[in-house]
Amino acid sequence: MTAAFIYSLMFYFTAAIAVLATLLMITRHNAVHALLYLIISSLSMAIIFYLLGAPFAAVLEVIIYAGAVMILFVFVVMMLNLGHKSVEQEAAWLPAKGWIVPSVLAALLLIVLIAGLGEPENLRGVHLVGVKEVGISLFGPYLLVVELASFLLMAGLVGAYHLARQTTPTPKFDDSGTSTSKTQGDEA
Amino acid sequence: MIDAVIIDHAFILAGILFCLGLAGVLVRRNLVFVLISLEVMLNAAGLAFIAAGSAWGQPEGQIMFLAVVTLGAAEVAVGLGLTLLLFRRFNSVDIDQLNQLKG
Numbered sequence: 001m002t003a004a005f006i007y008s009l010m011f012y013f014t015a016a017i018a019v020l021a022t023l024l025m026i027t028r029h030n031a032v033h034a035l036l037y038l039i040i041s042s043l044s045m046a047i048i049f050y051l052l053g054a055p056f057a058a059v060l061e062v063i064i065y066a067g068a069v070m071i072l073f074v075f076v077v078m079m080l081n082l083g084h085k086s087v088e089q090e091a092a093w094l095p096a097k098g099w100i101v102p103s104v105l106a107a108l109l110l111i112v113l114i115a116g117l118g119e120p121e122n123l124r125g126v127h128l129v130g131v132k133e134v135g136i137s138l139f140g141p142y143l144l145v146v147e148l149a150s151f152l153l154m155a156g157l158v159g160a161y162h163l164a165r166q167t168t169p170t171p172k173f174d175d176s177g178t179s180t181s182k183t184q185g186d187e188a
Numbered sequence: 189m190i191d192a193v194i195i196d197h198a199f200i201l202a203g204i205l206f207c208l209g210l211a212g213v214l215v216r217r218n219l220v221f222v223l224i225s226l227e228v229m230l231n232a233a234g235l236a237f238i239a240a241g242s243a244w245g246q247p248e249g250q251i252m253f254l255a256v257v258t259l260g261a262a263e264v265a266v267g268l269g270l271t272l273l274l275f276r277r278f279n280s281v282d283i284d285q286l287n288q289l290k291g
Contacts, residue, residue: 008193011194011197015197015198018205019204019205022205022209023208025228026208026212026221026225031218031220031221041228045231048201049235052194052238052239052242056250057250060254060257061257065260069227069264072268076271086281090218102215106207106208109206110207113207117200125243126242127243129241129245129250137248138251145251148255149255152259152262153261153262155262156263156266159265160265163266
C-alpha cells in the first residue's frame with residue numbers, strides 16, 4: 001500500500017513538473033530559457049517512462065531528447081546569434097490577446113482527447129517491458145523499422161547538410177523577387 | 189488497482205502535453221520556438237505509445253516510440269537547416285515572412 005502510494009505520488013509529482021515546464025517553455029521570450037525548460041520537460045518525461053515500466057525508452061529520452069536534439073537547438077541558437085534585441089522582438093510578437101484563440105482551440109482539443117479516452121476495461125495495470133524484450137522484438141519481427149529509421153536518419157543528415165550549407169557570399173542563381181535583403185545574413 | 193488509474197492518467201498527461209505543444213505552434217512566430225513546440229507534441233505522442241505498450245505489456249509501444257524519436261530527430265535536423273536558410277535569406281526567424289510563395 002505504501003509502495004503504491006509512493007509510486008503514484010512520484011508519478012503525479014513528475015507529471016506536474018512536466019506540465020509546468022512545458023507551460024513555461026512555450027511562454028518564454030528567450031530561446032535559451034525555453035531550451036532549459038525543454039530539458040526539464042524531457043527529464044521528467046524520462047522519469048514517467050521509467051515509472052510506466054519502459055526503462056529503455058527512458059534512457060533513449062535522456063540521450064536523444066535531452067542530449068542530441070538539445071545540442072542541435074543550442075548550436076542553431078548560437079549560429080543565429082540572437083541577442084537582447086530578439087528578446088524584445090519576441091515580447092513584441094507575443095501580445096496577450098494573441099494567446100486567446102489558440103488556447104481555446106487547444107483546450108477544446110484536450111477536452112475531446114480526454115473524453116475520447118473513455119473507460120477501456122481491458123487496459124489495466126502497468127507491465128514492465130525490459131530492454132531484452134524490446135531488443136528481441138526490434139531485431140526480430142520489426143527489423144524493417146530499424147532499416148526505415150536508418151533511411152530516415154540518412155535522409156535527414158543529407159537534407160540538413162544540403163540546406164544549411166554555407167554557399168558563396170553572393171549567391172548567383174537566385175530568384176529575382178527577394179534579392180534585396182539576401183546578402184546581409186551571410187556573415188552571421 | 190492504483191496502477192490502472194496511472195495508465196489512464198498517463199494518457200491524459202499525453203493529451204495535455206500535446207495540446208500545450210499545439211498552442212505553442214499556433215502562437216509563436218519564431219521558427220525556433222515552433223520547432224521546440226513540435227518536439228513537445230512528438231514527445232507527447234511517444235508518451236501515449238509508451239503508456240499503451242505498458243498497459244498491454246508488449247514491446248511494440250517502445251518500438252513505435254523509437255520510430256517517433258527517429259522521426260523527431262530527422263525533423264528537427266531538417267527544420268533547423270531551414271531555420272538557418274530563413275535567417276540567412278531574411279536576417280530574421282519570423283515565419284510570417286514566409287508568405288511569398290506565390291508561384
